[in-house]
Amino acid sequence: MNEKGSNSTKERLLSSGALLICEKGFSGVSVREICSHADTSMNMIHHYFGCKDGLLKAISESYGENVFALPLKFLSKEPKSKEDFLCRIELVFETTLEACIENRLILMITIREQQSPKALLEYMAGFKAFIDIGIDKGFARKELDSAMITGFILDRIVNQVQFSPWINDEFGTDIFNDQSYLKRWSQSNIDVFINGIVN
Amino acid sequence: MNEKGSNSTKERLLSSGALLICEKGFSGVSVREICSHADTSMNMIHHYFGCKDGLLKAISESYGENVFALPLKFLSKEPKSKEDFLCRIELVFETTLEACIENRLILMITIREQQSPKALLEYMAGFKAFIDIGIDKGFARKELDSAMITGFILDRIVNQVQFSPWINDEFGTDIFNDQSYLKRWSQSNIDVFINGIVN
Numbered sequence: 001m002n003e004k005g006s007n008s009t010k011e012r013l014l015s016s017g018a019l020l021i022c023e024k025g026f027s028g029v030s031v032r033e034i035c036s037h038a039d040t041s042m043n044m045i046h047h048y049f050g051c052k053d054g055l056l057k058a059i060s061e062s063y064g065e066n067v068f069a070l071p072l073k074f075l076s077k078e079p080k081s082k083e084d085f086l087c088r089i090e091l092v093f094e095t096t097l098e099a100c101i102e103n104r105l106i107l108m109i110t111i112r113e114q115q116s117p118k119a120l121l122e123y124m125a126g127f128k129a130f131i132d133i134g135i136d137k138g139f140a141r142k143e144l145d146s147a148m149i150t151g152f153i154l155d156r157i158v159n160q161v162q163f164s165p166w167i168n169d170e171f172g173t174d175i176f177n178d179q180s181y182l183k184r185w186s187q188s189n190i191d192v193f194i195n196g197i198v199n
Numbered sequence: 200m201n202e203k204g205s206n207s208t209k210e211r212l213l214s215s216g217a218l219l220i221c222e223k224g225f226s227g228v229s230v231r232e233i234c235s236h237a238d239t240s241m242n243m244i245h246h247y248f249g250c251k252d253g254l255l256k257a258i259s260e261s262y263g264e265n266v267f268a269l270p271l272k273f274l275s276k277e278p279k280s281k282e283d284f285l286c287r288i289e290l291v292f293e294t295t296l297e298a299c300i301e302n303r304l305i306l307m308i309t310i311r312e313q314q315s316p317k318a319l320l321e322y323m324a325g326f327k328a329f330i331d332i333g334i335d336k337g338f339a340r341k342e343l344d345s346a347m348i349t350g351f352i353l354d355r356i357v358n359q360v361q362f363s364p365w366i367n368d369e370f371g372t373d374i375f376n377d378q379s380y381l382k383r384w385s386q387s388n389i390d391v392f393i394n395g396i397v398n
Contacts, residue, residue, distance in 0.1 A: 025224060086397070112311075114365040121369070131396070140396045148387035149396075151358065159354045166313040170320070188347035196395030197330070197339045197348075198285070 010048045012038040014062065017055045018106050026056055026113050056113060063106035064117025067099040072119070075126040078133060085139040086194060088130070093153050093190050100161045101176060107161055124150040156189050209247045211237040213261065216254045217305050225255055225312050255312060262305035263316025266298040271318070274325040277332060284338040285393060287329070292352050292389050299360045300375060306360055323349040355388050 016038035020029045031052050035042050049055040071092045079085035100107050110117065127150045134140035160167070164175050173181050215237035219228045230251050234241050248254040270291045278284035299306050309316065326349045333339035359366070363374050372380050 025227075028224075028227065082397070089396075111361075114362065114368075116365065116369055134396070141394065141398055143390060143394075144396055145383065145387035145390075148384050149391055152355065152388070152391060155354045155358045156351065159350065159358065162310075163313065166315065169313075170315055184344065185347050188344035189351070191342065191344075192348055192351060192395065193391065194395050194397055195340065195342075196391065196393050197288075197333070197343055198281070198393055199340055 009038070009040050009044055012040065013045060013048060013055065014059060018059050018109060021056065021059070021109050021113075022105050026052075026109075056109070056115065059106055060110045060113070060115035060117045061119070063103055063110045063115075064119030066103045067096065067107070068117075068119040068123040070095040070099065072123055072126050075123070075130045079130075079137070079139065082139040085134050085137075089153075089194065090190055092127075093157070093186060093193075096153065097157045097160070097182070097186060100157050104161050104164070104176075107158065111158065111162060123154075127153075152193060153189075160185070208237070208239050208243055211239060212244060212247060212254065213258060217258050217308060220255065220258070220308050220312075221304050225251075225308075255308070255314065258305055259309045259312070259314035259316045260318075262302055262309045262314075263318030265302045266295065266306070267316075267318040267322040269294040269298065271322055271325050274322070274329045278329075278336070278338065281338040284333050284336075288352075288393065289389055291326075292356070292385060292392075295352065296356045296359070296381070296385060299356050303360050303363070303375075306357065310357065310361060322353075326352075351392060352388075359384070 013034065017034050020034055020037060023029075031042060031045050034052075034055070035045055038044075045052070045055060049058055074088045074091045074095070077088075079088055109115070110120075128146045131140060131144060131146040131149070135142050135144055135146070160175060168174050175182060175185075212233065216233050219233055219236055222228075230244050231241060233251075233254070234244055237243075244251070244254060248257055273287045273290045273294070276287075278287055308314070309319075327345045330339060330343060330345040330348070334341050334343055334345070359374060367373050374381060374384075
C-alpha cells in the first residue's frame with residue numbers, strides 16, 4: 001500500500017467513524033460497522049488508531065484543530081490598540097462560527113461524547129490570556145474575571161450549531177444557508193459581549 | 200386504583216423514563232424497559248402518554264415548567280427602574296441556573312432529543328419582551344437586537360450543566376456542589392452580559 005492509499009484509508013475511517021458515531025452514538029456503533037462503511041478491513045482501525053477509543057480521540061482532535069487553529073492565531077498576538085483588541089474579538093467570533101458550521105458533524109460528536117481536544121484547551125487558555133492583556137493595557141474593564149468567561153463566545157456559537165435543527169423547526173431559520181441571518185446574529189452577539197446590554 | 204395510586208404510577212413512569220432515556224438515548228430504550236423499571240404494566244404508558252413519544256414530550260414539558268416558571272415570573276413584570284431591570288436579570292440568571300442544576304437529568308434529555316417545551320418558547324419570548332421594554336424605557340442600549348440575544352444567558356447556563364462532567368474532569372470543579380465557584384461564575388457572567396467587556 002503506497003503513502004496515498006494509506007492516507008486515504010485513514011481518512012475514510014475518520015469520516016465513516018464521524019458519520020456513524022454521530023448517527024448512532026459512540027456506544028451504539030461497532031468497529032466492524034465503521035470498517036465496513038469505510039470499505040476496509042478490521043485490522044486498519046487497530047493499525048491507525050489502536051482501538052475504537054483511539055478513533056474517537058482522533059476525530060475529536062481533528063475537530064479541535066479544524067475549529068480552533070485560526071481563532072487561536074488571532075488570540076495569540078498581542079493587541080496593539082483597543083481597536084485592534086476589539087477587531088480580534090470579532091475575528092475570533094466569526095472564524096469560530098464558520099469553522100463550527102463547517103465541522104458540525106465532529107462538533108456534535110465532541111459535545112455528546114464530552115471529549116477534550118487539546119486545541120480547545122489551548123483556545124480557552126489563549127482566550128483568558130488575551131482578556132488579561134486587554135485588562136492590563138486598559139482595553140478591557142478591570143473588573144472582568146477572565147477565568148470565568150473563556151466559554152462566553154464559544155457557548156453561544158456551539159449552541160447555535162448544536163440546536164440548528166431545533167432552530168430550523170421552531171423558527172424556520174436555516175443557519176447553514178441563511179447568510180444574512182448569520183451576519184445579523186453574529187453582530188448582535190459580538191455587540192453584547194463587547195458592550196453589554198446597558199450604557 | 201385510587202387517585203394517589205394513579206398519580207404515583209404516572210410519576211414513576213416519568214422518572215423511570217427520564218433515567219433510562221438519559222442513560223441510553225430515546226431510541227435506545229424500549230417501552231417494555233421503562234414499564235419494567237417503573238414496576239408497572241405495559242398498558243400504563245399508553246394510558247398516560249399515548250406512546251413513547253408522548254412520554255418524551257411529557258418529560259420535556261415538565262423540564263420546561265420546572266426550569267422556566269420562576270424566571271418567567273421575573274421577566275413578565277414591567278421593570279420600574281434601571282435598578283429593578285438589572286436586579287431582575289440577576290434573578291433570572293440565578294433562578295435559571297439553580298433550576299437547570301436541579302433538573303439536570305431532564306435538561307440533558309431535552310437537549311439531546313432537541314425538544315421544544317412550551318415554557319422554553321415562552322421564556323424566550325418573555326426575555327425578548329423584557330429587553331424591549333428596557334430599551335423603550337432607556338434602561339438598556341437602543342442598539343440591542345433583542346430577537347438575536349434571547350439565548351444569551353440560557354446558553355451559558357445550559358452548557359455549564361451539560362458539560363459539568365467535562366468541567367469536573369478537566370478542571371476539577373464540581374459545579375453541583377461547589378457553591379463558591381458557582382457564585383463567582385454567575386457574578387462574572389452576569390457582569391459581562393450587563394456591562395460587556397469594555398468600558
